[in-house]
Amino acid sequence: MGIFGKFIATAASAGLVAAAFTPAQAAASDYSSAEKLRKLDIMLMVTALRCRHGADGFQRDYDKFAVKHNVALQGAARTLQTSYNSKYGAKGAKRHLDKISVSMANQYGQGHPWLECAELKQVTSDLAADRDSHRLLAAADQLLAKSRPARFASSF
Numbered sequence: 001m002g003i004f005g006k007f008i009a010t011a012a013s014a015g016l017v018a019a020a021f022t023p024a025q026a027a028a029s030d031y032s033s034a035e036k037l038r039k040l041d042i043m044l045m046v047t048a049l050r051c052r053h054g055a056d057g058f059q060r061d062y063d064k065f066a067v068k069h070n071v072a073l074q075g076a077a078r079t080l081q082t083s084y085n086s087k088y089g090a091k092g093a094k095r096h097l098d099k100i101s102v103s104m105a106n107q108y109g110q111g112h113p114w115l116e117c118a119e120l121k122q123v124t125s126d127l128a129a130d131r132d133s134h135r136l137l138a139a140a141d142q143l144l145a146k147s148r149p150a151r152f153a154s155s156f
Contacts, residue, residue, distance in 0.1 A: 029075065031083050033137055035100075037076035040140040041066070042104040043112070044124055050109065051117035058121035064128035072133040114148040 048062035066073065080100075084093035112120060127139060142149050 029079050031079065034076035034079035034083075036140040036144065037073060037136055038080060038100070039104055039144055040136065041073050041076075042101055043108050043144060044120070044127075046105050046108040047112055047115075047117070047120050048124065050111060051120060054117055056117035056121045058117070058124050061121060061124040061128050065124055068128055068131065069133045069136060072136055113146055115143070 044062050044065060048057075048059045051057050052059050080097060081093060084096045087093070088096055115123070123139075123143065127136070142152060
């Protein structure tokens, strides 16, 4: 079992993934879930770029993740776009989405707060191998935390 599988098992035993078993596409239709999925995608993309020159580069794993979960990630992007269009108009929505993306990129540009490249590579590989997009919200809750969750995968 990979790190992601252990993470899901650990999170499930803690009762953290109950909401994650709704379909990712449907879950991405609410703003909060859509924002989490978008932030997860940006965090993985930025950290993959940051780690690309070391022994633990995971750009290919990120690319596989993005392809495998494209429907859920695009659904989240559409939900955010729709929400911002109604709040800010078309131009304002684009600016707001860009602002969020740049903010996330800047946040992770110097690295993840508690995961090193090797751990990010393994998690991204596990996410890419997992065909179940339903678990992305649980992964986002854990991976976007400012500090290592107490119940994170035991192999760390």
